[in-house]
Amino acid sequence: MELPFTTLNNGVQMPLLGIGVYAPKQTNEVQQAVEWALESGCRLIDTASAYGNEREVGDAIRESGLSRSDVFITTKVWNDDQGYTRTLRAFNRSLERLRLDVVDLYLIHWPIKEHRHETWRALEKIYMDGRARAIGVSNHYLDQLDELLTEAIIKPAVNQIEFSPYCYLPEVLDYCRQKNIQPEGYAPVVRGQKAEDPKLVALARKYGKSTYQLLIRWSLQHGVVTIPKSVKRERIQENFDVLNFTITDEDMALMDTFYDNTRIADDPRTRE
Numbered sequence: 656m657e658l659p660f661t662t663l664n665n666g667v668q669m670p671l672l673g674i675g676v677y678a679p680k681q682t683n684e685v686q687q688a689v690e691w692a693l694e695s696g697c698r699l700i701d702t703a704s705a706y707g708n709e710r711e712v713g714d715a716i717r718e719s720g721l722s723r724s725d726v727f728i729t730t731k732v733w734n735d736d737q738g739y740t741r742t743l744r745a746f747n748r749s750l751e752r753l754r755l756d757v758v759d760l761y762l763i764h765w766p767i768k769e770h771r772h773e774t775w776r777a778l779e780k781i782y783m784d785g786r787a788r789a790i791g792v793s794n795h796y797l798d799q800l801d802e803l804l805t806e807a808i809i810k811p812a813v814n815q816i817e818f819s820p821y822c823y824l825p826e827v828l829d830y831c832r833q834k835n836i837q838p839e840g841y842a843p844v845v846r847g848q849k850a851e852d853p854k855l856v857a858l859a860r861k862y863g864k865s866t867y868q869l870l871i872r873w874s875l876q877h878g879v880v881t882i883p884k885s886v887k888r889e890r891i892q893e894n895f896d897v898l899n900f901t902i903t904d905e906d907m908a909l910m911d912t913f914y915d916n917t918r919i920a921d922d923p924r925t926r927e
C-alpha cells in the first residue's frame with residue numbers, strides 16, 4: 656500500500672509514517688533495521704547526531720539501492736553544538752557521517768534558551784545554501800514557537816514533539832496548524848509502556864489490531880508525522896501495517912482522553 660505524504664509549508668513532500676532510530680542500548684542494529692524498514696516501504700528515517708548512528712543510516716540508504724530522492728532523511732543538531740558557528744560545523748559533520756550532500760530536514764533538537772536564536776540563524780543559512788530541503792525544530796512549546804516566529808526569516812516547516820494519547824497537548828497541534836507548521840510525533844508507542852493499558856487493549860481488540868498499531872494509527876489520524884522505532888523486522892512490518900483500518904471519530908475522542916502526562920523525554924513546558 657502506498658504510504659501517505661504531507662506537504663510542508665515550503666512545498667516539500669514528507670512521508671507521514673517513518674522510522675525513528677534512537678537506540679541507546681543497542682549497537683550495530685540500526686543499519687539492519689533501516690534496511691528492513693526501507694524494504695517494507697518506509698521512506699522516512701529520523702536520526703540525530705546525538706543518536707550516534709548517522710553513519711549506519713547513510714550506509715543503509717546506499718545498500719538499499721533506492722535513489723536518494725526517494726528517501727526522506729531527518730537529522731538534528733544536539734544541544735552541545737548549538738550557536739551559529741558550532742551548528743554550521745555540526746551540520747557538516749552530520750553530512751559527512753551520512754555521506755550525503757543534502758538532508759531533507761534539519762531540526763534543532765531542544766530549544767536551548769541562550770543559543771536557540773543563533774542556532775536558527777545557522778539553520779536558515781543551511782537552508783538558503785540548499786543543503787537542507789527543509790528546516791524545523793523539536794520539543795518547542797507555544798512560547799518557544801512564538802519567540803522563533805517573531806525572529807525567523809524562514810518559518811520552521813516542522814515541530815517534532817512527543818506525541819501519544821498519554822501526553823496529548825491539543826494546543827500545540829492547534830498552534831502548529833494555525834501557523835502552517837507540520838507537527839511530527841516521537842515516541843508514538845510510548846516505548847511499550849502502555850502496551851498493557853486495559854483501555855487501550857480493549858480498543859485494540861475491537862479493531863483486531865495490536866495496541867502498538869492503534870497508537871500509531873491515532874497519531875496518523877491527527878495528521879501528525881509518526882516515527883515509531885523498532886530494530887525487529889516483524890515489529891517494523893507491524894508498525895507499517897496501519898493503513899487498512901480507520902479509528903472512528905468517537906474512539907479518537909476517547910483516546911484523546913487517555914492523557915496522564917506519561918512521557919519518555921523531558922516536558923518542554925518545564926525544561927528549556
Ligand SMILES: NC(=O)c1ccc[n+]([C@@H]2O[C@H](COP(=O)([O-])OP(=O)(O)OC[C@H]3O[C@@H](n4cnc5c(N)ncnc54)[C@H](OP(=O)(O)O)[C@@H]3O)[C@@H](O)[C@H]2O)c1
Nearest residue numbers: 675676677793841842843844845846867883884885886890
Ligand atoms: N526529538 C526528540 O527529542 C526525540 C526524543 C525521543 C525520540 N525521538 C525520535 O522518535 C523515535 C521514536 O521514539 P522512541 O524510540 O523514543 O519510542 P517509541 O517509538 O515509542 O518506542 C520504541 C520502543 O518500542 C518498542 N517497539 C516498537 N514497536 C513495537 C511493536 N510493534 N511491538 C513491541 N514493541 C515495539 C521498540 O523495541 P525494539 O526496537 O526492541 O523493537 C522500542 O523499545 C526515536 O527513535 C527518535 O528517532 C526524538
